[in-house]
Amino acid sequence: MITLALSKGRIFDETLPLLKAAGIEVLDDPEKTRKLILATNQPEVRVVLVRATDVPTYVQYGGADLGITGLDTLIEHGNEGLYLPLDLQIAKCRVSVAVREGFDYAAAVRQGARLRVATKYVAIAREFFAAKGVHVDLIKLYGSMELAPLTGLADAIVDLVSTGNTLKANHLVEVERIMDISSRLVVNQAALKLKREPIRRIIDAFGQALGQP
Numbered sequence: 592m593i594t595l596a597l598s599k600g601r602i603f604d605e606t607l608p609l610l611k612a613a614g615i616e617v618l619d620d621p622e623k624t625r626k627l628i629l630a631t632n633q634p635e636v637r638v639v640l641v642r643a644t645d646v647p648t649y650v651q652y653g654g655a656d657l658g659i660t661g662l663d664t665l666i667e668h669g670n671e672g673l674y675l676p677l678d679l680q681i682a683k684c685r686v687s688v689a690v691r692e693g694f695d696y697a698a699a700v701r702q703g704a705r706l707r708v709a710t711k712y713v714a715i716a717r718e719f720f721a722a723k724g725v726h727v728d729l730i731k732l733y734g735s736m737e738l739a740p741l742t743g744l745a746d747a748i749v750d751l752v753s754t755g756n757t758l759k760a761n762h763l764v765e766v767e768r769i770m771d772i773s774s775r776l777v778v779n780q781a782a783l784k785l786k787r788e789p790i791r792r793i794i795d796a797f798g799q800a801l802g803q804p
């Protein structure tokens with residue numbers, strides 16, 4: 592049995608065409624079922640639905656053989672025990688620094704003051720500001736980061752930005768782009784050895800569908 596860990600929503604939807612290219616069709620719609628294990632047209636392949644941040648954990652410990660997750664999640668989790676064969680070029684966005692409209696970020700950075708930064712992406716933020724030599728107090732949040740500068744919890748946030756509409760709707764502005772993000776295929780290294788043939792077939796089919804033979 593080959594188990595693929597996916598999260599519902601954008602990653603699931605954007606993975607379907609790749610699965611199709613590998614001859615795999617998921618038999619249930621995750622938006623319509625409460626099942627967490629979804630069968631496919633291939634009896635030896637199943638999909639498990641997990642939280643996006645849990646995908647690397649499932650794959651690392653062998654709860655799934657493969658998974659698809661954003662580079663952001665991978666950096667925060669660390670990639671120990673994981674093989675990362677493909678950039679799937681899906682769920683693209685960027686990690687950026689944003690502040691309240693009117694906040695003089697450049698001056699705050701220049702003056703060497705400690706910047707209070709709220710984020711879910713603590714590892715990415717820590718490394719980014721350390722490389723710039725900016726002192727930061729990082730405040731870990733799990734969601735609704737846009738609220739932090741509006742309530743005085745933080746001076747800045749580090750968050751995912753796609754269209755920029757969420758920032759705009761909350762009177763925030765993007766002041767620095769930290770990195771581009773897309774989803775990666777992650778594979779359990781032990782599974783790759785034990786189930787080499789079927790896993791290779793999936794990796795190769797995805798690669799071909801992406802034009803990366």
Ligand code: AMP
Nearest residue numbers: 682683684751752753754755756757758
């Ligand atoms: P946007 O308004 O299009 O800039 O989208 C920003 C919001 O969507 C933020 O709350 C992000 O956390 C979330 N978001 C955008 N792109 C992604 C992605 N690829 N994966 C997960 N969340 C995302």
